[in-house]
Amino acid sequence: MNVIIDDVIDAGDKVVTRATGYGTHNGEFRGMAPTGRRIEVRIISISRIAGGRIVERWENMATMTLMQQIGAIPE
Numbered sequence: 001m002n003v004i005i006d007d008v009i010d011a012g013d014k015v016v017t018r019a020t021g022y023g024t025h026n027g028e029f030r031g032m033a034p035t036g037r038r039i040e041v042r043i044i045s046i047s048r049i050a051g052g053r054i055v056e057r058w059e060n061m062a063t064m065t066l067m068q069q070i071g072a073i074p075e
Helices: 063-069
Strands: 002-011 014-024 037-052 053-061
Touching: 014 053
Parallel strands: none
Antiparallel strands: 002 014, 014 037, 037 053
16 A cells, blocks of 8 residues: 555644555455455544654544445445
8 A cells, every 4th residue: 555645733742644545455455355446545643752752653544435445345
């Protein structure tokens, strides 16, 4: 999957990143055989910074959208 960073927001000791992942379902994913379908999925990540390093990270990906795009669940 290729990921493009759409936005980065500095919020003090936290950094919020909004990204879009693009790719092709050409390998097994959660037990589902490859379909060759194109995917596009939104990703939000919040990282907490301390001492110049990422010490915690929370990430959310639009998994339901991804599963619909590869045909694992109905749209």
